Amino acid sequence: MTQELVHTIPFWVWFIACSFALIVQCGCVLGMAPLLTGFIAWLSARLKGEPSFPITSRWRDIWHYCHRPSVHDAFQNLNRLFICCAFVLMVSGGVFIPVFTLTVKGFPVPNLLLICSVLIGAMLMLVLSLATQGYASAIKVSRRMLGEGILFPALVPVFFLSRGHDLRTFLTKIYTLSPLTNGVAYVLAGLAVCVVGIFSIDEGADHGEYDGAVLPLTGFEKGLWLLTFDCIRVYWLTLAVDIAWVTSLAVPMDVLGDVSVSQWLDQCVEGMGLWVCKLSVVSLGLVGIRFVATSSTRIMQIRGGSVFLLGVLAWQMAYAYVP
C-alpha cells in the first residue's frame, strides 16, 4: 500500500518537499553553527583549566553585535557590501550541501566544483572586509587571501573524484561503497575537505591565538561576519562528513530504489541526529587545533599542503578501483 502511494505522488510534490528540506537544512546550519563554536570554546577552556563561557555565548555575541550601532569608518559601506556578499554566497553554495537528506532525482543541484568555489569566494569576501583596516592589518590579510585562495587548486584532486557529476549523483554513486574497502578513497577525500574546516582561522574568537588576531569590526558588520564565518566552517565540515559517511543521509524516492514517505521522514530525523553527533566528533579536532601554538601563516601552509596531499592520495586510490 505504501509503495503504491509513493508511485502515485507526482514529481512536483517531491520537488516542493525537497525545497522545503533544503530550507530546513539551511536553518539547521544557521542555528547550529554558533552553538558549535561556543561548544568548542567551552570544551577547550575546560581542558585548559580556564574559566569558560556558556555554549550559547557565541549566539549572544552575534545577537549583541547585530543590535549595536557601528563605529563610523570610512570603509563602513564597503565592509557591509563585502560581508553581505559573503553571507549571500555562503547561503547560495551551502544550501545545496545535504545535512540530513539527499534530494530527489531531477532536482537541480550543482556539482562539487561550483559549491566549493562559492564557499571559497565567501571566505575571500570575509577576508576582504578585513583588508581595509590599515597597513599592518593589510599585510596579514594579504597572506590570508593567498591562504584561502590556494584552497582552490589544493582541492582539484577532490574535484576529480566527483568526475563532474552533480553532488547528488556523486553521493548516490558512492552510497553503496564500503568505507573499509572500495570506498576508502572517499573517506580520505572527506578527510581532505574536513581539514579545510578544521584549520579555519577564527579571527573573532577573541582568544588571542594565531598571531593575536582580532576581528577589527564593530556593530552589525561584526555580528554578520561571525555568523557567516561559523556557517562556512560548518558547511565545510558537513560536506566532509557527507563524503566520508554518505550512508548516514536520508534518501528520497528513486535515489536507491523506492522508499516510502514515512521511511524517508524517519531517516531525516535519524540523519539530523547523526549530523549533530558527527559535528560533535569533528569538533574534537577543532579543539585539538587550539592547543597547537603556531602562527596563522603556518596553519595556512599546513592546511593547503594537507588538503592537496590527502586529495591526491584519495584520487590515486579511487583511480585504482575506477580508472
Next chain:
Amino acid sequence: MLGGLGGLSVLTGVPLTSVDHRRTDIQCGLWGLVALLAFLGDFFQCQGGVTWIPIFGVDGLAWSLLLVLAFAGGLLCSEREILACVLLGLGFLVSSPLVFGLLAGTALALLPAKDWKALCLPFAVLPACIPVDNPLSVFLLCLTILQTGWTIIDQQGASVVVPVCTGVFLLSRILVEYGHLPFVIQIALLTCCGCVAVRGCCLVFYANDLEKIMRGVVMAWYGCVVSDLLLTLISTLEGSDIFGIALQLGLGPCFLGLLVVLAVVHRQEIGLFIPFKRLLVGLGVFQGSLMPPSGGFMMVWSTLEAVYLSMSSLKPASAFVLLLLTTFQCVVFVGMMLGLLRVVLALLCPYEKEIHVEKGAYGTTLSLWGCMGGALFFLLLPKLWLFLTHALVSGPAVFPSLSWNKGLFVLAIPESTNFLVPIGVLMVMGVVLGGVFQLMRLLGVSLWTREARIVPVWKQAMPFVEGVDVYRTKTENVVRRELVLPINATASLGGGRFWVLGGGYMSYRDRLLVRCYRRSLKVLRSIKRIACYCGLRCNQQGVAWVLLLLGTGLVIGLFVGT
C-alpha cells in the same frame, strides 16, 4: 571601415580639422560597425575570398578574432595603437601568410616596447612565413609564445589585444597544420606557456602599480589560454577537443571583462561618474575571477571537464602529470584572482582621490559599456559564443538549438552529461539575496540605514603596529595607497630571500670563477647596450628599419624553406 579607421588614425592636422573634436566618437562608431559586421559574418558563416581583390579572404577564425579586436579597438586611446589594431585586423582578412606576416609584424612594431624587445617583437610572426616542416619552425613557435606573452608587460590599456590576438591567430593557424606533435615538443611549448603565466603571477604579486598588476593578470591569463590551445590542437589526449571550449570561453567573457578593467585603470581621468566606474570595474573583475558563473570560472570548469574525459584513457603516471598540470593552471587562476582583488581594493576604497574629470568623449564611454555588455551577453549565452568562435579550434559549427535543456543558455560538454547554466546560478543567487533581505526586514535589521557612532580617529583602535613608518617617508597619496595595497606582503608567505655571493675567504678557483662571472656580465651588458641602441634607432626611424629586417627574415625563411 578598417581603411577608414586607419586613415583617421594616420591623418592629423589640416585635412580633419573640422571633425577633430569628434575624432574619438567617429573611431568608436567605426569600431562598433566592425564588431557588428564581424558578428553577422560569423553568425551567418560567410566564408571565401573576394574576387576583385584576390589577396583578401575570410573564414571563421578571422571573423572570431576580428570580433574580439573590434571590442578592444573602441577602448584604445592612442592613434598609434589604433593603427596597430587596424593593421592586425587587415592581417586577419588576408589569405596570404606572407602578407599577414608583414601586416602583423608592422602592427607589433608599432606597439610600445622597451629595449631589445622593440627590436625582436616583429619577428614573432616569422613562423607564419616559413613552411611547417622546417626544423626551425617549432623553435620559432616557442619564441612566438614567449615574445607575444612578454610584450604584454609594456602595453598600455587595451592594446594588449594586439599581441594576444596575434599569438592566438598564428598558433591556431599553424598548429592545425602540424596535427599531433611529439611529446618532447609538446612539453617545450607548454613550458613556454608556463613561463609566461608564472611571470604574470609574479607581476601580480610584486607590482605596486595598478596597471602593472592588470598587465600581470592578462599575462597569466594568456599563458593559460595558449596552453589550452596547445592541448587542443597538438595533444593526443582523448578529450582534447574540450580544451578548445576552455580556450573559446577564455577569449570571450573573461577577456572582454579584463579589457574593460585595463581600460578603466589606464584612463583614470575617464569621463565617467564614479559609481559607474566602480560598477564597471566590479563587473570586469567578476568576469575574470573564479566566482561562479563568471567567464574565468567557466574556463576552469571546461578545463576540468576536459581532464575528466582525458584521464579515462590514460595510464596512472600520465594521468598524474595531467592532474599536476591542471593544478598548476588553477594556481595561476588563483594568482589572477588575487591580483584582481588588489585592483578592486584600490579602486573601490574611499581613499581614491576624486579627480576633477572633464567631460570625455561619448564614444569612449559607450565603448566601455559596449564591451562590458558584450561580455555579459556572451556570459549568459555561452553556447552562442561557442558557436561564433568554433573555428578557433576546428571547422564551422552547427547552429545550437533553442531548447532550454541544450539551448543557448546552457554550457554543455559533448560526450558528457554535465552542464552549467550561468543564468541559473545567477538566479539562485538572486533568490537567496531576496530571501536574506526579506528575512532581515522581518527581524528588524536594516543594512544601510543604521546610525553610525562617530568617534575620533585615535579611538578607532588600530590593533597592529608593525612595518616601516610609512607616514613620514612618503607623500599622503602614496601612503593611502599602501594602506590597502601592501607591497610584497603575499610573497613573503612562500619563504625567505635568496642571498647570492656571500663574503668570506675564497679560494683561487673561486676567485677565478668570480672574475669570469664579472667579465661575462660586462660582455652581456655590452650586447644589451648594442641591442638597445638598435631598438632606439628603429624607433627613431619609424618602422622602416623593422620592415626591412622583417623582409630580410621573410626572404631567409623562404630560402631556407625551399
